[in-house]
Amino acid sequence: MKCPTCGSLEDRVIDSRTAGDGSAIRRRRVCQSCSRRFTTYERIEWNPPLVIKKDTSREPFSRDKVLSGLRKACEKRPVPADRLELAVDKVERMVQESGETEILAVRIGEMLVEELKQIDQVAYVRFASVYQEFADPSEFAKLLGTKESESRGVE
Numbered sequence: 188m189k190c191p192t193c194g195s196l197e198d199r200v201i202d203s204r205t206a207g208d209g210s211a212i213r214r215r216r217v218c219q220s221c222s223r224r225f226t227t228y229e230r231i232e233w234n235p236p237l238v239i240k241k242d243t244s245r246e247p248f249s250r251d252k253v254l255s256g257l258r259k260a261c262e263k264r265p266v267p268a269d270r271l272e273l274a275v276d277k278v279e280r281m282v283q284e285s286g287e288t289e290i291l292a293v294r295i296g297e298m299l300v301e302e303l304k305q306i307d308q309v310a311y312v313r314f315a316s317v318y319q320e321f322a323d324p325s326e327f328a329k330l331l332g333t334k335e336s337e338s339r340g341v342e
């Protein structure tokens with residue numbers, strides 16, 4: 188694996204374990220040239236469905252995009268990175284198991300909103316507010332309404 192720091196192809200695996208729910212192998216590697224440590228994940232290859240966006244353009248489902256969306260929503264929140272990996276694993280699996288060749292972006296947004304709801308309330312509302320761009324506004328209002336009554340309950 189090419190070292191992200193020096194580009195050397197010589198590395199040594201120093202740790203190897205299953206990640207997420209066992210659907211991936213996580214390997215810690217150390218570069219033989221510069222000693223940089225980095226992590227790789229090995230997963231079963233699959234052809235991701237196309238995601239249909241609001242403007243009806245399509246792009247392949249991207250695990251990385253989903254993960255970076257979640258990371259953004261969880262910025263400065265006490266959410267472990269592993270927890271987000273697990274959430275993305277779950278959403279990816281649902282998309283996989285749907286067997287669809289195309290899936291609406293709004294559908295993926297719904298899955299993520301559901302996951303975030305169980306992870307972190309602030310991140311949940313943040314994500315939901317981005318998600319409103321492509322969701323039904325009445326649905327979004329309902330989401331916010333739920334959040335407000337819940338936080339009032341806690342205070």
Ligand SMILES: [Zn+2]
Nearest residue numbers: 190193218221
């Ligand atoms: Zn290196």
